[in-house]
Amino acid sequence: MERLDAVAAIYRVATLIADWFPPMRMKWYRAADLDASITLGDGRSIGIIRQGQMSDRSPFAKRLGRLRHGMMPGGLIVLTQDEIRRRHTRRMMYTERVPTFVGIESETIFAGPDDRIWQMPSGNAKIDMAAVLRQISRFGSLPAEAPLMKVYPPIHLNTDLSLDRISPRHLPAAFHPADKRALDLIGDWPGIKYINLRRLMGVSPSRLSQVMGRLKAAKAVQQLHLDGRRIALSNAGVGLLARRDRSSVGAARQRWSVMPVDPALPYDWENISGSRARQLLRNSEHTDAVHRFLADTVERARDEGWEIVQLDPPQRASRYFSYQGAVRAINPDAFVMMRRGREVKAFFLEWERRAIRPSTMRERLAPYIRYYSTDRPRDDHGFTPEVLIVVEDEVTAANFRQLVKQIRSSQPQLPIDIAVPLGSFRLRC
Numbered sequence: 001m002e003r004l005d006a007v008a009a010i011y012r013v014a015t016l017i018a019d020w021f022p023p024m025r026m027k028w029y030r031a032a033d034l035d036a037s038i039t040l041g042d043g044r045s046i047g048i049i050r051q052g053q054m055s056d057r058s059p060f061a062k063r064l065g066r067l068r069h070g071m072m073p074g075g076l077i078v079l080t081q082d083e084i085r086r087r088h089t090r091r092m093m094y095t096e097r098v099p100t101f102v103g104i105e106s107e108t109i110f111a112g113p114d115d116r117i118w119q120m121p122s123g124n125a126k127i128d129m130a131a132v133l134r135q136i137s138r139f140g141s142l143p144a145e146a147p148l149m150k151v152y153p154p155i156h157l158n159t160d161l162s163l164d165r166i167s168p169r170h171l172p173a174a175f176h177p178a179d180k181r182a183l184d185l186i187g188d189w190p191g192i193k194y195i196n197l198r199r200l201m202g203v204s205p206s207r208l209s210q211v212m213g214r215l216k217a218a219k220a221v222q223q224l225h226l227d228g229r230r231i232a233l234s235n236a237g238v239g240l241l242a243r244r245d246r247s248s249v250g251a252a253r254q255r256w257s258v259m260p261v262d263p264a265l266p267y268d269w270e271n272i273s274g275s276r277a278r279q280l281l282r283n284s285e286h287t288d289a290v291h292r293f294l295a296d297t298v299e300r301a302r303d304e305g306w307e308i309v310q311l312d313p314p315q316r317a318s319r320y321f322s323y324q325g326a327v328r329a330i331n332p333d334a335f336v337m338m339r340r341g342r343e344v345k346a347f348f349l350e351w352e353r354r355a356i357r358p359s360t361m362r363e364r365l366a367p368y369i370r371y372y373s374t375d376r377p378r379d380d381h382g383f384t385p386e387v388l389i390v391v392e393d394e395v396t397a398a399n400f401r402q403l404v405k406q407i408r409s410s411q412p413q414l415p416i417d418i419a420v421p422l423g424s425f426r427l428r429c
Contacts, residue, residue, distance in 0.1 A: 052245020074140030
């Protein structure tokens with residue numbers, strides 16, 4: 001039940017397969033690296049793996065690595081959350097020894113059997129489910145798990161009950177879509193203030209109050225009083241999302257828990273147990289500025305008819321690449337991608353308050369200079385996103401622009417724009 005949302009997405013894959021190749025047999029895994037498997041009527045087997053929103057890059061890569069060294073089905077279907085992670089997964093699966101097909105979960109849910117939504121690690125062509133099934137090998141085997149010692153029949157779940165009376169494992173079935181969307185946003189942006197959460201969701205204050213009331217009743221979120229009222233996932237909420245995405249609950253809480261280290265001490269950022277949550281709330285002024293800017297951007301984008309395709313927090317906005325024999329990274333404050341018709345705009349966000357001197361400015365730009373001197377921006381996205389550096393005053397902006405102008409004398413295609421708040425939604429296509 002705790003993986004119900006993931007189960008629904010995988011069942012959707014099963015229905016697409018059944019449209020082309022009934023009958024079939026489906027098996028779920030509790031601890032194997034596969035999430036599920038499907039055996040077709042002719043004996044061919046397909047393994048299904050889902051990369052959830054809470055699935056970190058390294059653990060998921062290790063999971064795929066373990067799969068390669070074990071029993072392999074006749075083909076693999078991998079579900080990712082967005083186009084960026086699909087591209088990353090395709091690169092990881094390039095040397096896979098069985099046919100592998102990667103799709104985006106949201107596209108899969110709304111797709112029909114004839115829709116071309118699947119991509120193989122090599123080549124950019126998209127194919128439909130019929131083409132996928134034609135390439136599944138007859139040679140393959142599936143992992144085995146010991147049967148359950150006890151099997152309990154499903155109980156009737158009364159979703160009319162107050163959420164505080166529903167078992168935590170049944171909450172995914174009781175939550176409304178708005179509840180789940182709020183949980184994901186709060187998980188992405190811990191310590192966000194209510195006004196910024198409301199603007200990101202695009203709901204009224206009364207609607208947000210209803211959603212927060214339900215999540216608090218479920219003990220999935222908790223309110224923080226640090227430089228104003230904030231909201232973050234409780235330990236139960238972190239565990240809920242981690243179990244949904246088959247991530248380590250312990251590791252997730254070590255990063256994102258906002259529980260105090262010592263309940264007897266005053267509650268401030270130093271007394272927060274989660275390492276990443278502590279870092280964000282230590283720099284609460286910077287964190288609030290990023291949240292506020294993103295809320296401004298999302299509202300303006302909606303008003304201008306843009307669809308927000310991705311709104312990635314720092315842990316998913318990072319990009320790793322090889323440069324002069326070493327692994328490097330960019331670590332922006334956010335990554336935003338939006339679409340209007342065929343037009344796409346995307347940018348990495350850097351909210352900069354401390355880079356005032358030219359030497360500090362150059363240090364802040366150095367990772368992006370290295371990144372854009374390689375082919376990875378286009379490999380990662382299919383196009384070249386912009387870097388949007390937001391500063392607090394026009395004097396600093398002018399100094400940054402002068403530095404960028406100097407850098408472009410040797411790297412003319414460097415797509416960096418400098419802006420001040422509320423004047424920055426001007427992106428090159």
